Amino acid sequence: MSFRVIVIGAGLGGLGLAQGLRRAGIEVAVYERDSALTSRRQGYRLHIDSHGRDALERLLPPHLLRVFGATAGLPDPRFTVLNHRLERVFIQADADPAAVSLAVDRLVLRQLLLAGIEDAVEFGKELRRYEIQCDGRVVAHFTDGSRAEGDVLVAADGVNSAVRHQYLSHARIVDTGVRQLYGAVPLTDRTRNLFDEDMFGVFTVITGPEGTYLGVAPVQFPVPPQRAGAMAGLGLLPVSDYMTCSFGARREWFADSADTLRAMNGTQLHAIMTAATGDWHPRVREIVANCVPDSLFALPLRTCVPIDPWPTTSVTLLGDAIHAMSPAAGSGACTALRDAARLTAALTDAAADDDPITALRAYETAMIDYGFAAVRAGAINGQRHLGQDPLP
Numbered sequence: 001m002s003f004r005v006i007v008i009g010a011g012l013g014g015l016g017l018a019q020g021l022r023r024a025g026i027e028v029a030v031y032e033r034d035s036a037l038t039s040r041r042q043g044y045r046l047h048i049d050s051h052g053r054d055a056l057e058r059l060l061p062p063h064l065l066r067v068f069g070a071t072a073g074l075p076d077p078r079f080t081v082l083n084h085r086l087e088r089v090f091i092q093a094d095a096d097p098a099a100v101s102l103a104v105d106r107l108v109l110r111q112l113l114l115a116g117i118e119d120a121v122e123f124g125k126e127l128r129r130y131e132i133q134c135d136g137r138v139v140a141h142f143t144d145g146s147r148a149e150g151d152v153l154v155a156a157d158g159v160n161s162a163v164r165h166q167y168l169s170h171a172r173i174v175d176t177g178v179r180q181l182y183g184a185v186p187l188t189d190r191t192r193n194l195f196d197e198d199m200f201g202v203f204t205v206i207t208g209p210e211g212t213y214l215g216v217a218p219v220q221f222p223v224p225p226q227r228a229g230a231m232a233g234l235g236l237l238p239v240s241d242y243m244t245c246s247f248g249a250r251r252e253w254f255a256d257s258a259d260t261l262r263a264m265n266g267t268q269l270h271a272i273m274t275a276a277t278g279d280w281h282p283r284v285r286e287i288v289a290n291c292v293p294d295s296l297f298a299l300p301l302r303t304c305v306p307i308d309p310w311p312t313t314s315v316t317l318l319g320d321a322i323h324a325m326s327p328a329a330g331s332g333a334c335t336a337l338r339d340a341a342r343l344t345a346a347l348t349d350a351a352a353d354d355d356p357i358t359a360l361r362a363y364e365t366a367m368i369d370y371g372f373a374a375v376r377a378g379a380i381n382g383q384r385h386l387g388q389d390p391l392p
């Protein structure tokens with residue numbers, strides 16, 4: 001019997017699921033609102049833990065996994081807190097030696113997740129609403145008036161999920177109270193010297209007065225992505241080593257609202273960072289001076305509030321659409337990929353037994369458990385290190 005899965009959103013989770021389903025021989029169609037992978041800035045470095053790495057091993061075919069392995073940086077697993085005079089306040093150097101801690105570039109990973117399944121992904125398709133028919137099949141309606149039908153609809157449409165708004169309208173997304181200005185410093189022979197050895201660990205927070213902070217984290221490609229991609233016949237976009245450089249503070253610290261910050265250009269955001277760090281250690285000022293203004297964008301940090309389990313239907317959710325979490329967890333993407341791997345297994349069972357509800361219930365039971373646990377862990381981490389509000 002034919003079995004068709006509709007996925008809304010071609011982010012990390014949606015594309016990961018599509019790769020898994022394609023490998024399992026299940027028909028899948030992905031609908032993405034943006035016109036292309038590169039049409040919107042979404043961030044730079046992603047920390048990939050053992051859940052993320054294990055999920056990718058199950059989702060990606062071997063030739064793509066090899067490119068992933070060749071381009072994934074392996075920073076020292078230490079996490080460091082320095083003060084704005086660059087004195088060490090805290091270092092967690094004794095991380096579990098068996099733990100996986102990779103530093104990957106988001107766009108490189110997204111290109112790998114799209115490779116080979118381009119025919120299953122339609123860009124420029126924004127979901128408006130869906131309906132579940134009497135026979136359990138689902139119809140997706142798009143803003144351009146078109147529609148698509150499938151046995152199961154998966155919401156992989158991120159933190160502002162249109163599917164979640166319709167399906168679980170009581171689920172809330174809240175402001176954590178922290179705003180972040182996100183950018184990158186290209187790593188060259190000259191700029192490398194601005195960073196202490198500690199700062200090449202997995203993440204370093206430099207704390208300033210009034211709860212401000214600057215976070216830095218390296219992305220160093222063992223093999224340049226363009227070269228690694230070419231070995232597998234892929235034309236990946238060129239990108240060189242960099243340090244992410246993010247300035248953050250509580251919303252009360254900023255003179256402007258989140259909307260005003262979001263509307264600012266890179267030069268304006270750079271001016272805020274420069275002024276805020278004006279009397280910090282000269283090397284921090286140099287780091288900020290080398291942060292490329294054009295790379296900067298503003299981000300209010302948000303989190304979901306965990307909810308109780310809901311009755312299972314032929315509509316399900318994965319990733320930020322259901323468990324958006326503070327980036328202080330460093331595991332939102334990994335959890336989305338973990339969902340994609342689990343859901344691939346569940347949908348494989350569903351296609352074989354012609355019983356999507358039992359399989360989806362098993363997926364949702366597990367996902368609700370580990371997904372909301374990660375949300376809570378992110379909230380605690382964010383409260384401790386970034387000054388976030390506690391979860392309501």
Ligand SMILES: Cc1cc2nc3c(=O)[nH]c(=O)nc-3n(C[C@H](O)[C@H](O)[C@H](O)COP(=O)(O)OP(=O)(O)OC[C@H]3O[C@@H](n4cnc5c(N)ncnc54)[C@H](O)[C@@H]3O)c2cc1C
Pocket residue numbers: 008009010011012013014031032033034043045046047048052125126127128156157158159160161162182299318319320321325327330331332333334335336
């Ligand atoms: C600054 C920052 C740093 C982070 N660092 C890390 C990290 O180091 N490690 C980690 O594991 N996680 C990290 N995360 C979290 C991670 O980015 C997210 O958890 C992850 O992207 C979620 O993947 P997703 O597929 O669920 O959603 P997304 O990647 O957001 O994808 C959703 C997709 O759905 C599309 N879409 C939205 N609405 C519609 C619609 N109506 N119709 C069609 N398409 C739609 C969007 O355009 C988008 O492409 C970080 C997040 C931030 C903000």
